[in-house]
Amino acid sequence: MAVFAERPHEHPLLRPPPARRRALTQKTVTMAHGGGGSAMRDLIEDVFLSAFSGAGHAPPEDQARFDLSALMAHGDRLAFTTDGFVVDPLFFPGGDIGTLAVCGTVNDLAVGGARPVALSCAIIIEEGLSVETLRAVVASMAQAARAAGVSIATGDTKVVPRGACDKLFITTTGIGVVRAGLDVGIGRARAGDVVLVNGLLGDHGAAILNARGDLALDTEIKSDCAPLNGLIDTLIAAAPGIRMMRDATRGGIAAVVNELAEASAVGVKLDELSLPMRPEVMGFCEILGLDPLYLANEGKILAVVPADEAPAALAALRAHPLGQDAAIIGEITGERPGRVVMRTRFGGERIVDMLVGDQLPRIC
Structure with missing residues (x-):
């Protein structure tokens, strides 16, 4: 365990620590x-601390420490989440496993109404991995953390023999503070509410499959991987009665709306013509026989708001750089509780079920 910054200076709760560096000479x-x-110490100090700590780092304790009164000044509840990342390939258009690890955990906190504060990272490294590859991933993590306004405060590294893992696996854990008076959750949707997304769907899943060389698309599709806490701050300000938010990662928006329908005991009706999607992604799905509703996203949220707040919510999303293609895609109904139905482009209806199995393995 290494403490990268007891109170990293990227966040107002945290202070810059003293500097210390050791050079790493090995190439793998x-x-x-x-x-x-000493070899592990050199790896941690030269690769991780140099990226995560800025001008220095805290003494080598086994934990990061936070002032509880400072945390609670931002809200009245602590949010806590963790996620593992095994994406293949490590690098893809629009991001890499490091960007994904930070953004995924930040977004999991933010959709619960929390202001993300700090992350930990545990990294499993396969023997023989290039140090330059590791540096690139760590640099991406640091850049994504700065963009999200969070610190990577502590972490751990393990090295396993060749073949025991596939190059590099990352687990990130995050803490955040939930705003006082805000209550969002998967079970809070009500009939008459409106369903929104903040932009184009399916880009991440399409980008990963194309990066694996399984397709030869003329147009490069980039992952939508991004930290969404700033966008969510804007959305909450515009729609204070917001019912729920969820990032549509594995299983796509289909997984989210099915979980919503079941937990809230409501029906969900989607409109296929309203779904924002690139023509390239739609064509990609037609070629492979995939359903775009199940494609993974890493920079998209699905939100449910009261109908009278929907215009303001949509305008706020579209005014943000990460929500310019936001759209209202459906409504919550009292019909067929627990069931999701989509109006098709041909005027009929079809049931949207939970995904069985995995369309695209190792997409995050």
Whole structure:
């Protein structure tokens, strides 16, 4: 365990620590880098601390420490989440596993109404991984954390023999503070509410599959990977009665609306013509026989708001750089509780069920 910054200065709750650096000379990661000795110390200090701590880092304790009174000044509840990342390939158009790890955890906090504060990261490294590859991933994590306004405060590294993992796996855990008086959740939707998304759907799933070389698309599709806490701040300000938010990652928006319908005991009616989607992604799905509703996203949220707040919510989303293609895609009904129905472009209806199995494995 290494404390990267007891109170990293990227966040107002945290203070800059003193500097210390050790140079790493090896070009690939070896088993010695996970052994607890000087080789591991060199890896941590030269690769991780140099990226995460800015001008320095805290003394090498086994935990990061936070002033509880300072945290509670931002809200009245602590949010806590964790996620693992095994995406293949490590690098893809629009991001990499490091960007994904930070943004995914930040977004999981933000959709619960929390202001993200700090992350931890645990990294499993396969013996033989290029140090330059590791540096690039860590640099992406640091950049994404700065963009989200959070610190990477503590973490851990393990090295496993060749073949024991596929290059690099990351687990990130985050804490945030939930705004006082805000109550959002998957079980709070009511008949008459409106369903919105903040932009084009399916880009991440399409980008990953294309990066694997399974397609030769003329137009490069980039992942939508992004930290959404700033966008969500804007949305909450515009629609204070917001019912729920959820980032539509694995399983796409279909998974989210089915969980919503079941937890809230409501019906959900989507409109296929209203779904914002690139023509390239639609064509990609037609070629492979995939349903775009199930494609993963890493920069999209689905939100449910009262009908009278929907115009303001939509305008706020569209005014933000990460919500310019936002759209109202459906409504909450009292009909067929627990069921999701979509009006098709041909005027009929079809049931949208939960995904069985996995359309695209290892997409995050």
